[in-house]
Amino acid sequence: MRNVLVVGGGIAGYCAALGARREGAEVTMVARAPGATALYAGAMEVVDDLETLVVTAPQHPLSRLGLGPLGLAAELDLAVNAMQLALEKDGLRLTGTWRTKGVYADIHGLARPANLVPESVAGGELGALSGRRVAVIGVGEVGDYDAESTAQALHELHGIDAFAEAVSIPDLPPSASLTDLYGRRAPVPAQARATSFAYPPGFTNLPAGGFELLAAPPSPHGWRLQQAIGLGAVRAEITAFDCDGDRIVAARAGAKAFRADSYILATGRHIGGGLRGGRATTEPLLQLGVYYDGRPASSLGVRLQHLRYLDPAAELRSGVVADKRLHPLSDAGAVAYSNLYVAGALLGGYDLAGPSGFGVPILTGWLAGRYAARP
Numbered sequence: 386m387r388n389v390l391v392v393g394g395g396i397a398g399y400c401a402a403l404g405a406r407r408e409g410a411e412v413t414m415v416a417r418a419p420g421a422t423a424l425y426a427g428a429m430e431v432v433d434d435l436e437t438l439v440v441t442a443p444q445h446p447l448s449r450l451g452l453g454p455l456g457l458a459a460e461l462d463l464a465v466n467a468m469q470l471a472l473e474k475d476g477l478r479l480t481g482t483w484r485t486k487g488v489y490a491d492i493h494g495l496a497r498p499a500n501l502v503p504e505s506v507a508g509g510e511l512g513a514l515s516g517r518r519v520a521v522i523g524v525g526e527v528g529d530y531d532a533e534s535t536a537q538a539l540h541e542l543h544g545i546d547a548f549a550e551a552v553s554i555p556d557l558p559p560s561a562s563l564t565d566l567y568g569r570r571a572p573v574p575a576q577a578r579a580t581s582f583a584y585p586p587g588f589t590n591l592p593a594g595g596f597e598l599l600a601a602p603p604s605p606h607g608w609r610l611q612q613a614i615g616l617g618a619v620r621a622e623i624t625a626f627d628c629d630g631d632r633i634v635a636a637r638a639g640a641k642a643f644r645a646d647s648y649i650l651a652t653g654r655h656i657g658g659g660l661r662g663g664r665a666t667t668e669p670l671l672q673l674g675v676y677y678d679g680r681p682a683s684s685l686g687v688r689l690q691h692l693r694y695l696d697p698a699a700e701l702r703s704g705v706v707a708d709k710r711l712h713p714l715s716d717a718g719a720v721a722y723s724n725l726y727v728a729g730a731l732l733g734g735y736d737l738a739g740p741s742g743f744g745v746p747i748l749t750g751w752l753a754g755r756y757a758a759r760p
Contacts, residue, residue, distance in 0.1 A: 397729025494538025704733020
C-alpha cells in the first residue's frame with residue numbers, strides 16, 4: 386500500500402484524498418488553515434463547455450490534462466459523484482450535476498449560476514420559483530440585511546411574485562448581523578401567505594417550502610463546506626521539504642516530519658499561501674516554476690509588471706504549470722520532482738471566479754490523488 390501526503394485543506398486537497406483512497410492508498414491530509422474554500426458563497430460552477438474549453442484555452446489546467454472532451458467528461462462524472470457521496474457522509478449534501486446548471490438568487494436578489502448547490506439552497510432555483518408566491522424572510526433585529534430590497538429585486542429582475550415577511554428573534558445580541566443567525570432554528574412566519582420561503586443563510590431546520598439564499602463570502606455556506614472537508618485533516622503548517630535528487634522524501638512542519646511515497650501540493654493561490662506575490666510571483670515551498678499564459682513569469686520581466694498595472698486580474702491568472710500527469714514543472718519546463726503532484730488553484734491559466742472555478746480543483750485533485758497512489 387502506498388502512502389500519499391496531501392498538503393492543503395481546500396476542495397482540491399479533499400478530492401485528492403478521495404482519489405488516492407480510491408486507488409487503495411493510505412492518505413494523510415495536512416492543512417494549515419482554511420483557504421479560499423471558506424469563501425464559498427453557496428454556488429459551485431464546475432465547468433462550462435468542455436469542447437470549447439479544450440479548443441480555445443490550451444493553457445487551461447483542464448486542457449493541459451490531454452484527455453479531450455470525452456475523457457474529461459468521464460473523469461468529471463467519477464470525481465463529482467465521489468465528492469458528493471463523501472460530503473454527504475461528512476454532513477453536507479450537495480444537489481445537482483456538473484452537466485446541468487441552474488440559477489439561484491443571493492441575499493441581494495441577484496442571480497448566480499451554479500451546477501452544484503447545498504440541498505438547503507436547491508429549492509430556490511429561480512426557474513422553479515416561477516408561478517410561486519415567495520416570502521423573503523427578514524429578521525427585525527438584524528441590521529445588515531434588507532428583505533424588502535431583496536424581494537423587490539426578485540420581482541423586478543426575475544419576475545418572481547415575492548414580498549418581504551418580517552420575523553423577530555428577541556434573544557439576538559444588540560446590533561445583530563447575519564452571522565448571528567448561524568446555527569439557529571429557522572423562525573416560521575405567523576401567517577403562511579406564501580408557498581415558498583427565502584431565508585438568509587445560516588438557519589437550520591427550514592420549514593417545508595423553505596430555502597436559503599446565496600451569500601457574499603465569507604458565508605455560512607463556506608463555513609459548512611470547510612467544516613465538512615476538514616474533518617480528517619491534520620492541523621499543521623508545512624514549511625519545508627526534504628529532497629533526494631528528483632524525489633521528495635519528507636515534508637516538515639516544525640520538528641515533525643511527514644514521510645510518504647508521493648506528495649500532492651494543493652496549497653491554493655495567494656489566500657491559501659500557495660503563491661507569494663510581489664515584484665515576481667513565486668511558489669514559496671519548493672520554488673516551482675510560476676507561469677503566465679504558458680510562459681515562465683520570470684522571463685516576462687517588465688512586460689508582466691505592465692500587464693498587472695493594466696489588469697490586476699493578470700496576477701490571479703499566474704500559477705504553477707503541470708504536465709499531463711500533474712507533475713509540476715520548473716521554469717525550464719522539466720518535471721521538478723518525480724513523486725510530486727499539484728492540484729487546484731495553485732495551477733495557473735484560469736479564472737477562479739469563472740465557470741470552471743470549482744471544476745479545476747475537483748478534477749485535478751481527483752486525478753492527482755489517483756496518479757499519486759499508483760506505483
